[in-house]
Amino acid sequence: MWKNLEERFIELKTLYSSDKNFLDNKSLSINQFLDIAVKCCDSLQEIHSKNIIHKDIKPHNILINTDGTVIKITDFGISTFLNENLNQIYQKATLEGTLPYISPEQTGRVNISLDQRADLYSLGITFYELLTTERPFKSEDPLELIHAHIAKQASRPSKHNPKIPKILDAIILKLMSKPPQERYQSVSGLKEDLVYLRENIEKEGNSISFELGKKDFLNKFQVPEKLYGREKEIELLLSSFQKITEGYVEIASIEGVSGIGKSVLVNEVQKPILEKRGYFLTGKCEQFKRDVPYSVFIQAFQGLFTEFLAESDDEIQKKKKEILSAIGGNAKVVTELFPLLELVVGEQPELEKLSPEANQNRFHLVFSKLLKALATKNRPIVLFLDDMQWIDLASLELLKYLYIK
Missing domain, CATH: 1.10.510.10 (Transferase(Phosphotransferase) domain 1)
Known part of the structure; x- marks a missing residue:
């Protein structure tokens, strides 16, 4: 046995x-x-x-x-x-x-x-x-x-x-x-x-030399994922991205009826952006979250801060220094909204209570400074917001502020 x-x-x-x-x-x-x-x-x-x-x-x-x-x-x-x-x-x-x-x-x-x-x-x-x-x-x-x-x-x-x-x-x-x-x-x-x-x-x-893959084929039919017939639109988006790498700020709006392929078009340019070391952030506006302030920004930026936490300790310390240098003693304004950011910059002191309008203005100012610190010519940020018809009011006001500034 x-x-x-x-x-x-x-x-x-x-x-x-x-x-x-x-x-x-x-x-x-x-x-x-x-x-x-x-x-x-x-x-x-x-x-x-x-x-x-x-x-x-x-x-x-x-x-x-x-x-x-x-x-x-x-x-x-x-x-x-x-x-x-x-x-x-x-x-x-x-x-x-x-x-x-x-x-x-x-x-x-x-x-x-x-x-x-x-x-x-x-x-x-x-x-x-x-x-x-x-x-x-x-x-x-x-x-x-x-x-x-x-x-x-x-x-x-x-x-x-x-x-x-x-x-x-x-x-x-x-x-x-x-x-x-x-x-x-x-x-x-x-x-x-x-x-x-x-x-x-x-x-x-x-x-020795011979043709590779002569007997190589997929066992099942597969629909290609390449997007066809949108070369002009892709070129326009990549042209905008090129300007971003030169220090400009660009805004692009993609419109069309539901199901026409707007999201697929944007995803098609994601790889070229990543190849140039850009950050590609995505957030989807949701109909039933319109009462949650900044919901689409929270969704988009949590991926970025997760990436930061995956970096070496030296890189995290470097980013901490850059961020705190940009936003000073107001970091609590953004760490309250993005808890993952607090893991990068550490616990921040409480801030003075302000009126709702003054508090919104302070947040807009601090967030714009944070964005400037994060986005550089070498590491530009592309922010893709999907289904904008469902955007919450706070996110819309923030977008307006960033566009004007």
């Missing part, structure tokens, strides 16, 4: 903790890598066949036995089932996954729905690290890493490991393409290329 049990169980360790420590092994041959990569594809293909997005592919979640013949992917803590009638899910506006390995669409900062191609991006980063012993994007600053996933192109793996053939460079970088439609569309398509490379590299050497 015990003998049978021993035959059934295999000791597996992660790529990091295995005896060979594959991620610190500069002697790993290309053939050894290809064997491991193909087996990773087999494991991920099995997961995707169950309509699952893993969402946390990384070396720590890949188990391997001593001789590298068995590989399994583990840890389904944040995995998601795809609806059989839908090929995508809408990503939350929060970050899920392990930051050095997440796809752009998992950052919650780009207008792209999530599907199984997100796992292929993370697998690309894992392969990159396995081949080079380095991650493509390195930073202690979480926001720098997010920006890298969204906007920066990784250097070729062969820059760090000259043994890597150009065709393998191309495979890894294709996996790590920012737009999902430019990546491999399926694990099976990726595996086909890896197997072909493994079978032919001995004969053709590192100069």
Whole structure:
């Protein structure tokens, strides 16, 4: 009985903790890598066949036995089932996954729905690290890493490991393409290329070349998310954004009947804004919150202050100094409205009680100074307020003040 049990169980360790420590092994041959990569594809293909997005592919979640013949992917803590009638899910506006390995669409900062191609991006980063012993994007600053996933192109793996053939460079970088439609569309398509490379590299050497993705295709029909026919409007919005980066203030109004695609149009320009390190804040005016003062501003700015809190202690202290320098001893006016801001600048002293009108004037003045401190040429702020027909009166008055000033 015990003998049978021993035959059934295999000791597996992660790529990091295995005896060979594959991620610190500069002697790993290309053939050894290809064997491991193909087996990773087999494991991920099995997961995707169950309509699952893993969402946390990384070396720590890949188990391997001593001789590298068995590989399994583990840890389904944040995995998601795809609806059989839908090929995508809408990503939350929060970050899920392990930051050095997440796809752009998992950052919650780009207008792209999530599907199984997100796992292929993370697998690309894992392969990159396995081949080079380095991650493509390195930073202690979480926001720098997010920006890298969204906007920066990784250097070729062969820059760090000259043994890597150009065709393998191309495979890894294709996996790590920012737009999902430019990546491999399926694990099976990726595996086909890896197997072909493994079978032919001995004969053709590192100069081997072939067309990638010849047998790569989506298993199900997918509606493209690209917006068509709005090039002129997109150009106008991006032109306004360019002026903002030069120190100007711009206001744009997008009008149209319900369902015509106003929100989609604005979301289309979100990625170019983020690529230039801009802050893209969104707030949705709600019909049943018209009696809640500044509700749309609270919604929009809480995301910004959450980002601040994710930065390093040095950056938080720097922002604290800049903010308090701008608004002086009146910080309590804004920290009462934005509790997350208080976590950045610390607890503030109470202020003198004023009449309602004087109190509103003081808030307008302090908030405008806060906005000037936060928005710079290097980090401009774009504020998108949706469904303006439901805006609360206090928010409308604040908008008027900011426009005039």
